[in-house]
Amino acid sequence: MIKSPICDILGIRYPIFQGGMAWIADGRLAAAVSNAGGLGLISSINYGTEAVRAEIRKAREHTDKPFGVNIMLAAPNAAEIADLVVEEGIKIVTTGAGTPSPYVEKWKAAGIKFIPVVASVAYALKMQELGATAVVAEGAESGGHIGDTHTMALVPQVVDALDIPVLAAGGIFDGRGAAAAFMLGACGVQVGTRFLIADECCVHEVYKERLIAASDVSTIITGESLHDAVRSLKTPFSKKFARMEADPAVSPDELRAFGTGSMRKAVFDGDLSGGSFLAGEVAGMIHKKETAAEIVKDIMSGMERIILTIPETIVNN
Numbered sequence: 001m002i003k004s005p006i007c008d009i010l011g012i013r014y015p016i017f018q019g020g021m022a023w024i025a026d027g028r029l030a031a032a033v034s035n036a037g038g039l040g041l042i043s044s045i046n047y048g049t050e051a052v053r054a055e056i057r058k059a060r061e062h063t064d065k066p067f068g069v070n071i072m073l074a075a076p077n078a079a080e081i082a083d084l085v086v087e088e089g090i091k092i093v094t095t096g097a098g099t100p101s102p103y104v105e106k107w108k109a110a111g112i113k114f115i116p117v118v119a120s121v122a123y124a125l126k127m128q129e130l131g132a133t134a135v136v137a138e139g140a141e142s143g144g145h146i147g148d149t150h151t152m153a154l155v156p157q158v159v160d161a162l163d164i165p166v167l168a169a170g171g172i173f174d175g176r177g178a179a180a181a182f183m184l185g186a187c188g189v190q191v192g193t194r195f196l197i198a199d200e201c202c203v204h205e206v207y208k209e210r211l212i213a214a215s216d217v218s219t220i221i222t223g224e225s226l227h228d229a230v231r232s233l234k235t236p237f238s239k240k241f242a243r244m245e246a247d248p249a250v251s252p253d254e255l256r257a258f259g260t261g262s263m264r265k266a267v268f269d270g271d272l273s274g275g276s277f278l279a280g281e282v283a284g285m286i287h288k289k290e291t292a293a294e295i296v297k298d299i300m301s302g303m304e305r306i307i308l309t310i311p312e313t314i315v316n317n
Contacts, residue, residue, distance in 0.1 A: 002015070002182075002300070002303060002304050002307065003015070004165075004182075004187040004188055005165055005187050006134060006165050006167065006187050006188040007188075009113070009133060009134070009165070010039060010066055010092055010113065011066045012034075012037065012038060012039050012065070012066055013037030013038075014036075014037040014038050014296060014300050015167070015187060015188030015189065016033075016037075016038035016039065016178075016188065016189055016190075016191060016296055016299060016300070017038065017039045017041060017094070017136065017167060017169075017188065017189070017190040017191070018030065018033040018038060018039065018040050018041055018190075018191060018192070018195050018292070019041065019070075019169070019190055019191060019192025019193075019195065020041035020042065020043045020044075020068075020069070020070020020094055020096075021043055021143075021144070021192055021195075021196075021278070022043050022045040022072065022144070022263060023043065023045060023263050023264055023267045023268075024043065024196065024201065024202060024203055024267055025040075025041050025042055025043040025070065026042060026043070026055050026058070026202055027042055027054075027055035027056065027057070027058030027059035027061075027062070028058065028059075028062065028200050028202070029195065029198065029200045029201050029202070029292065030042045030055075030059045030063075030067045030068075031058075031059045031061075031062035031063040031067065032062075032063075032198065032200040032291070032292035032293065033067075033195070033292045033296065034059075034063045034065040034066060034067045035062070035063050035065055035292075035293070036292050036293040036295075036296035036297070037065075037296055037300075038296045039066060039067065039068060039092065040059065040063070040065075040067040040068070041067065041068050041069065041070045041094060042055045042056060042059060042067065042068070042069045042070065043069075043070050043072075044069055044070060044071045044072055044075065044077075044078070044081040045072055045075060048077065049077050049080040049081060049084055052069070052081060052084060053084055053088060056069065056084075056088050056090065057088075066091065066092060067092070068090060068091075068092030068093055068094060068115075069081070069085050069090050069092075069093055069094075070093075070094045070095070070096065071085070071093060071094070071095050071096075071100070072095075072096055072097045072098075073095055073096065073097050073098025073099065073100060074097040074098045075097075078098070079102070079103075082100075082102075082103040082106070082107070083106075085107075085110075085112060086106060086107070086110045086112070090112065091111060091112055091113060092112070092113050092115070093107065093112055093113070093114045093115070094114070094115045094116070094117060094136065095114060095115070095116045095117065096116070096117040096145075097145065099126070099130075100114055100116060100127075100130065101130055104130050104131060108131065113133035113134075114131075114132055114133060115132060115133055115134045115135060115136060115167075116132055116135055116136070117135070117136045117138050117169070117190075118135045118136065118137055118138070118158065119137075119138055119139075119140075119146070119147025119148070119149065119154070120147060120148075120149065120154075121154075121157050121158055121161045124137065124158045124161060124162055124166075125161055125162070128162050128163065128164055132164060133164065133165075134164050134165035134166065134167060134187075134188075135158065135162065135164065135165075135166055135167070136166075136167045136168075136169050136190050137151075137154050137155045137158040137159075137166055137167070137168055137169065137186070138151075138154075138168075138169040138170045138190070139151025139152070139153075139154045139155070139168075139169070139170030139171060140170060140231075141170040141171030141231075141280055141281045141282070142169055142170035142171070142192065142193075142231065142280045143192055143193050143219070143231050143232065143278045143279040143280035143283075144192070144230060144231065144232075144278045145228065145229065145230055146170075146221070146229050146230065146231050147229075150170070150171075151168060151169070151170040151171045151172075151181075152180075152184070154170075155168045155181060155184040155185065155186055156184045156185055159184065159185030159186065160185070165187045165188070166185065166186050166187065167181075167186055167187065167188040167189055167190055168181035168184065168186035168188075168189050168190070169189065169190035169191070169192070170280065171280060171281055171282055172189045172190075172191055172282070173191070173193070173194050173282035173285045173286075174194075174285070174298060174299055174302050175298065175299055175300070175301065175302015175303035175304070175305065175306055176302065176303075176306060177189070177282070178299050178300075178302070178303040179302075179303045179306040179307050182303070182307065189299075191295075191299065192280060193211070193279050193280040193282050193283055193286070194282065194285075194286065194295055195292065195295060196208065196211055196279065197211055197212065197286055197288075197289050197290065198289075198290060198291060198292045198295060199289060199290070199291045199292070200291065200292050201292075202267070203266075203267050204266070204267060204268060204269060204270030205270060206270025206272065207266060207267065207270055207277055208289060210233055210235070210272075210277055211233070211277075211279060211283050211286045212286055212287060212288065212289075214233060214279070214283035214284050214286060215284045216281070216284040217284075218233055218234055218279075218283055218284055219231050219232065219233055219234065219279055219280070219281055219283060220232060220233075220234045220238050220239070220242060222238055222241045222242050222245060223241075223245070223255075223259075224245075225245050225252070225255070226252055226255060226256065230276070230278065231278070231279070231280060231281070232276050232277050232278045232279060233277040233278075233279045233283060235272045235273075235275070235277055236272050236273045237262060237266075237271075237272065237273055237274055237275055237276060237277075238276065238277075240258075241255070241258060241259060241276075244258060259276065261274075262274060262275050262276035263275070263276050263278065266278070
């Protein structure tokens with residue numbers, strides 16, 4: 001069995017994180033991933049602070065394994081969530097969309113390990129200086145909010161620059177992607193898009209059907225003009241957003257108003273005309289529904305098989 005330093009640091013069996021996807025990563029999904037040996041994460045964007053507390057307690061009802069909370073630091077209730085994880089005894093926090101610096105001391109005092117998601121070497125270095133336990137280097141292949149640099153180039157540069165563990169995210173679907181991440185120097189991976197079709201995932205059935213039907217060219221990037229690039233599936237909504245974004249007569253405020261609430265409409269209503277179906281480029285690799293445990297097992301067994309046979313493959317070729 002392949003084990004990495006991040007497993008010992010966090011007390012998990014496998015070096016696989018489930019992405020803390022907004023409106024999606026709830027207590028049920030997090031518990032299922034943690035029970036499978038990975039690290040399940042609960043999103044802090046789930047109807048407000050007390051709803052996050054409820055999801056934490058729901059996860060505890062279904063697993064005795066480690067799990068964490070993902071905090072979107074740009075959210076209006078970020079400070080409340082930062083206190084909530086202390087109150088609820090959470091020991092692992094991942095962060096994105098901002099700096100966790102205002103909360104680091106209280107987290108350290110509570111024994112919380114924080115792991116920021118980063119999209120550049122410069123930001124990764126700042127997080128290391130703050131005392132991060134590890135970082136997740138996320139490339140632009142990922143779904144949702146993305147940076148400029150792609151995984152293949154980003155991960156080794158972050159690994160070379162830091163002294164703390166680095167996990168890779170963006171474009172990782174199965175054992176092949178996980179093995180590639182380890183070859184780049186990562187000690188673990190974070191997977192988001194594939195967990196969208198897990199039986200334990202709450203997204204609308206239309207969302208799952210669109211993922212299964214996706215091809216290699218089924219995603220689109222929008223929001224770059226707002227300095228908030230997002231990757232999602234091509235749908236009537238995302239195509240209209242792209243057309244509006246390309247129209248100089250449409251103001252940034254109009255664009256933002258059009259996109260307001262679109263993530264929730266996709267997740268809970270399956271609304272193709274008003275919903276933003278966030279997904280990474282690996283959507284084209286999805287062909288069936290699976291349980292969270294099946295996903296974790298497939299990634300790990302595939303990675304182990306590849307890594308163990310690499311020397312033989314090179315020699316035979």
